[in-house]
Amino acid sequence: MSQRTNKTRTEATGATAGSGAAALMRGFRYERVATAGAEINVAIGGEGPPLLLLHGNPLTHVSWHRVAPDLAKRFTVVAPDLRGYGDSSKPDGGEDHAAYTFRAMGEDNVEVMRHFGFERFAVAGHDRGARVAFRMALDEPEQVTHLCALDIVPTYDLLSNVTLGWGLESYHWFFMAQKSPFPEKLITADLDYYINYKLNKKGVGLSIFAPEAFAEYARCTTPEQIHAVCEDYRATVTLDYEFDRADFEAGRRIACPTLVVWGSNSHVGRHLKPMEAWGRWAGDLRGFAIPTGHYPSEQRPDLVLNALLPFLSGEEPSVPSVGPTV
Numbered sequence: 090m091s092q093r094t095n096k097t098r099t100e101a102t103g104a105t106a107g108s109g110a111a112a113l114m115r116g117f118r119y120e121r122v123a124t125a126g127a128e129i130n131v132a133i134g135g136e137g138p139p140l141l142l143l144h145g146n147p148l149t150h151v152s153w154h155r156v157a158p159d160l161a162k163r164f165t166v167v168a169p170d171l172r173g174y175g176d177s178s179k180p181d182g183g184e185d186h187a188a189y190t191f192r193a194m195g196e197d198n199v200e201v202m203r204h205f206g207f208e209r210f211a212v213a214g215h216d217r218g219a220r221v222a223f224r225m226a227l228d229e230p231e232q233v234t235h236l237c238a239l240d241i242v243p244t245y246d247l248l249s250n251v252t253l254g255w256g257l258e259s260y261h262w263f264f265m266a267q268k269s270p271f272p273e274k275l276i277t278a279d280l281d282y283y284i285n286y287k288l289n290k291k292g293v294g295l296s297i298f299a300p301e302a303f304a305e306y307a308r309c310t311t312p313e314q315i316h317a318v319c320e321d322y323r324a325t326v327t328l329d330y331e332f333d334r335a336d337f338e339a340g341r342r343i344a345c346p347t348l349v350v351w352g353s354n355s356h357v358g359r360h361l362k363p364m365e366a367w368g369r370w371a372g373d374l375r376g377f378a379i380p381t382g383h384y385p386s387e388q389r390p391d392l393v394l395n396a397l398l399p400f401l402s403g404e405e406p407s408v409p410s411v412g413p414t415v
Contacts, residue, residue: 135161145216173317
């Protein structure tokens, strides 16, 4: 399924973006925003209250392409590539990998939102992006108005309670965190095989992805991105874990309304207890499973929108009354 495409330059701003990304994110313009530690590729579109969308691994901002246009009818949607991913820059991680902590990524995105004139905003994140959003909600309580996390439990709870089932499905957490360049050398030996294997989730497969989106993920699966992603995971099991532990022990909690949605057919749904874990961090909490795997916005965008739109508008989302599907 993999294919690789070239980059193009969007006419609106001259910002670099994948040609596939620009086609998928119709109605969005692109800008490249310089932060203190990186240059961030950003798609922005719509009008209304600001909403920041943060993607996961091994994806880019186009993972939101099936929900972003509808969200943009009510919100100003800002969808960046996280540092190290997609067409954003890939700075050196440093000896302690600090440049790839969720805190560093969160600081990037505070600066991105400020660049567009937004001091207060809602954040929705998936996978790694949800972990960045979690950190932003703790570090920037005056700026994050709403938090929506797709298919994760908080890092501290996850790594403090590793189970056999979760470990077998999420082997990459510990493989990619190994000392450089061990995982990089093995992964980059066959990048096309890697991205096809990585996205082919148990019981779901690759058919949920639009061919154009899959092509974007393949295009961005470069040696440079693989190294950055490994730095991300190295930071997670060291600095990020310690940040979270210190916050938990100090009694810091998320102040804003929080929505948690997970796939009943994902590793989260199969092996974890999301509401129990999130309940230790967020008081104003609601959440439920939907019948998807790990990539809900691409598999069932309708259900993601049905959760996000009311929540972000100050209403309570309804638990979907649908049977289990893959």
